[in-house]
Amino acid sequence: MATFPVVNMEKLNGEERGETMNLINDACENWGFFEIVNHGISTELLDTVEKMTKGHYKKCMEDRxxxxxxxxxxxxxxxxxxxxxxxxxxxIRHLPESNISEIPDLEDEYRKVMREFAKELEKLAENILDIFCENLGLEKGYLKKAFYGAKGPTFGTKVSNYPPCPKPDLIKGLRAHTDAGGVILLFQDDxxxxxxxxxxxxxxxxPPMHHSIVINLGDQLEVITNGRYKSVMHRVIAQPDGTRMSIASFxxxxxxxxxxxxxxxxxxxEEKSNIYPKFVFEDYMKxxxxVKFQAKEPRFEAMKTVEDRVNSGPIATA
Structure with a gap:
């Protein structure tokens, strides 16, 4: 079995750039996932996010x-x-408009830290998308423009804790699914x-790794890349010991x-056979x-039935 792909992002700035780009491309084509280290988000910020997230769970969510x-x-x-x-x-919703001030029970310092974290993740997501563009032979910024819509991309964070489970063989932490959207950045328990x-x-x-970010690809990237990059099924197994933190930003x-x-x-x-459909993202999300926990292929087929009424027009620019 091939080793799970781990990418040292610092190597993109040196002599090993080509090799690193190939590793990312292979991960996108064959895994739908990879893990990045030295990604530019400070370890101090990551440690603060983890500490405050775990503290918030203990104080406000565990008893519930x-x-x-x-x-x-x-x-x-x-x-x-x-x-x-x-x-x-x-x-938490960040874009097009943040709702973090409306979420109950969050301490002001935690809100501030999560705002800062979201800004760093947004920059990282756009950098990752441009790396994909380069690997795919698309012009820089193509994927960001494809995501743009009238008000820009949507961007949000699901903060999860998976407490110890007495029957992990009978209850999943999170059932198997592919992600619907674009690129997902996960800061997980190490x-x-x-x-x-x-x-x-x-x-x-x-693998859980200290200070890493896990990247995985959603269904929309599979469509835009015409199946060259794939979204893949993933799940969370509940554990009998320890609470697992997961902060996934979409x-x-x-x-x-x-x-x-x-x-x-x-x-x-392929144009004649029309493998992947054309659709409005909101329709796909509905x-x-x-059917989140079912196979993705019937979703793509269902979108073909609404394709006729979609007028693509030029991709909006930021």
Missing amino acids: FKDMVASKGLEAVQNQIDDLDWESTFY KVSGLQLLKDDKWIDV YNPGSDAVIYPAPQLVNKE LYTA
Whole structure:
């Protein structure tokens, strides 16, 4: 089994740039995931985000989660649970407009730190997208423009904690799915594992590493790259010991962005067979919400039925 791809981003600035770009391209084509180190976000900021996130969970969310478990009788389940995830979460929207000031229970210092973290992640996401453009032979900024829509991209963060689970064989931390959107940047616990991806019909652990960011690709990048890059199924396995922190930030198209394969990545024969559809991202999300934990291919097929009414026009520029 090939080793999970880990990319040292500093090597993009030196003699090993070509080799590093190839590693990223291979990860996008064959894994749908890779992990980056030396990515430019300070370790001090990452440590503060982790400390405050774990503190907020202990203070404001842990008892609520225990009450939910007790009310549903989950500690005594005997059969597999297929309609519930063993996670405690809240969601922050950053773009096009932030809602962080409206989220209850967050201390002011935590809000400030998460705003700073979001700015760093937004820059990193756009840098990653330009690396993809270079590898794909697209002009710099193409993917950012493709995501833009009328008000820019949508960008938000799902803050999750996965508490110890008494029946990890019967309850998933998070059921298997592909992500609907663009590029996902995950800051995860470096001590408690649980994230797995599906490769060659086998579940493979995404290694927890100190101060790393895990990158994974969403369905929209698969469409825009005409299937050259793939979104892949992944899941979180609940653990019997330790609470796993997961902060996943989603850099996605704007709700009105029109998504379709980049013309440079479609050859004439494929054009006739029309492999991937053209659609408005918001329409895709409406469908995805209902069938998130099912295979992605029927979603793409369903989008073909609405393709006729989508007028692509030129890609809006930032």
